[in-house]
Amino acid sequence: MQVADPKQLEALERSASRKRTLYRWLLFLVLGLFAIYYLAPLYVMIVTSLKSMDEIREGNLMTLPGEIMLDAWKTAWSGRGYAAGDVFLRPFFWNSLKMVVPAVAISTFFGALNGYALTKWRFKGDNILFLLFLFGCFIPYQAILLPMARTLGILGLSNSISGLVLVHTVYGLSFTTMFFRNYYISIPDEMIKAARIDGAGFFKIFFKVLLPISAPIIVVTVIWQFTGIWNDFLFGSSFSFGEAAPIQVALNNMVLTSTSVKEYNVDMAAAFIAGIPTLLVYVLAGKYFIRGLTAGSVKG
Amino acid sequence: MATLKVSDLTKNFGKTQVLKQINLDVSDGEFIVLLGPSGCGKSTLLNMIAGLESVDEGEILIDEYVVNRVEPKDRNIAMVFQSYALYPAMTVRDNVTFGLKQRKVSKEKIEQSLKHFSKMLQIDQLLERKPAQLSGGQRQRVAMGRALVREPQIFLFDEPLSNLDAKLRIEMRHEINKLHEQLGTTMIYVTHDQVEAMSLATRIAVMNEGIIQQIGTPQEIYDKPNSVFVADFIGSPAINLIHGTYSKNGAEACFIPDLQKDDFKIPLSDYAFESEPKDGQQIIFGFRPEHINLPDVSLKSSMKVELKPTLIELTGYEKEVSFEFFGNEVTGRLPRHIEAELAKPISLNLDLSEISIFDSASTLRL
DSSP states (O other), X not given: OOOOOHHHHHHHHHHHHHHHHHHHHHHHHHHHHHXXXXXXXXXXXXXXHTSOHHHHHHSOTTSOOSSOOOHHHHHHHHOTTOOTTOOOSHHHHXXXXXXXXXXXXXXXXXXXXXXXXXXXSOOTTHHHHHHHHHHHHTOOGGGGHHHHHHHHHHHTOTTSHHHHXXXXXXXXXXXXXXXXXXXXXXXXXXXXXXXXXHTOOHHHIIIIIIGGGOHHHHHHHHHHHHHHHHHOOHHHHHHOOGGGOOHHHHHHHHHHHOOSSOOHHHHHHHHHHHHHHHHHHHHHHHHHHHHHHHHTTSXX | OOOEEEEEEEEEETTEEEEEEEEEEEOTTOEEEEEOOTTSSHHHHHHHHHTSSOOSEEEEEETTEEOTTSOGGGTTEEEEOTTOOOOTTSOHHHHHHHHHHHTTOOHHHHHHHHHHHHHHTXXXXXXXXXXXXXXXXXXXXXXXXXXXXXXXXXXXXXXXXXXXXXXXXXXXXXXXXXHHHHHOOEEEEEESOHHHHHHHOSEEEEEETTEEEEEEXXXXXXXXXXXXXXXXXXXXXXXXXXXXXXXXXXTEEEEEEXXXXXXXXXXXXXXXXXXXXXXXXXXXXXXXXXXXXXXXXXXXXXXXXXXXXXXXXXXXXXXXXXXXXXXXXXXXXXXXXXXXXXXXXXXXXXXXXXXXXXXXXXXXXX
């Protein structure tokens, strides 16, 4: 095509730039719609939790609260205004924290150690062992409820936070091992060889050479484990009850066992409280999460 | 200072035998280069000497002691790797001194060695940096420093220059050469680069398919390759190999190329056979590109040939010219001022004083 005519050229440029702007806005529109679709429930939760019951009954889901009321949050957290025996979240929040911190720490640490041993100290059958670990990732948790309950009984850990820590550690190991194994396999073996010649042993190499460069995968593993364990309901409800229950179980009890009218604002506030820690973890470490997920593909 | 002896060393990975009864004797202060194509077992051999791979059969002796079951750290060796293998989380200082700290060397001694060797390798300005902040050449120097401070009995190098660009590679090669001069320590060096091998080694061991094909000084390897493999592997451009027949008529021995015309033959009366072939035996005649010369060069044993250029490449200080030679293509290295034209025959001299003759069947030198 001939574009020697400057006027023609100008017209072409204008139409191209118009087209670009149009596509840009179309893109924003579609992405915006998706974002609204995803965030709408969150909006409803927050708005509802800040309203009084009267306001909820009168208005609709989307209206903003006339006056911001934190009463529902206080009730959900510390049981303010509740009758004795009603469930509120504070003690169970600490239960969950006492469960999630050791379970995440232990499963991450041993996952790292396993991944290190499986990739850098190869032995006969190491691949078969790793396959078994992978197999562990696919076990449906419902299938092991009964044997695990029996095991916890024998160990004397039924209905205790320690019992839940054990269960989550054992079932988290498959995933944490896989994460670390896949990360360490991309780290050149020569680095380990050099350290061996330098005189470092198994643990020295692990702590001094490998662990300091494992930050990305540690973040991924911690987020994964934290989310999984914090949000777990099945193990929590199967192996604990009453005072030893984690927060998700307590939330369920709170919402389902209210004797009088449904207090939607309290329910929403409670659900939000139960979700805050995982949100926080994502906000704080999300950047590293994405970096860690892609880290394995490029050689450091 | 140490000697190294490898006897009947064998290594299997699953069902594949990667090393087949390797024998190697290294005297104190030697610079041995293990040279071969990838997959020939040279790196495996080095790893076994280092103690990073177990020994299936045979023995490794350092200073007369069998070290088959001795841990790498107790063999008093140091190794430099192709990927540098620096510890990414540590500073240069910690990288270099890590080995000494593991050995509980006193602080003053560590500081002293660090100072000495970092100055020698010109990395004393980089001590507080992390490996990620260094260039390839600097990383290589740090890796060398880490090996040097240990003051080992034997240095092992596993293709240490392969990741560097061409210019830096030559620079580091010179430094390694100087280092060997200065320290006089026994060194074993693995590479697939023949130029590195030729320029560094006191002796080269050419390996292929798990065996040492030939071991000797660079000169011996280049001038008297003991097999077609060695002849072909060493030298660039590669040696010219021509198939043909050995003919002996009384005292007159000669080589007759397979597709010769007009009774063309090359006299072999001056060639010193290690074992003389029979009349009519199939042989391979080998001569290096520099053995095709202009006629005015005076040679003690040569013959005149007329050859047609098929390809002319200027490499800078000379011309690499390919010729048609009875169905083969042979390469010659000629002075750059030569006036060669495609398909126009030029008369040249074939230098017969440094040719190699191989048996066609066994591909070994005759």
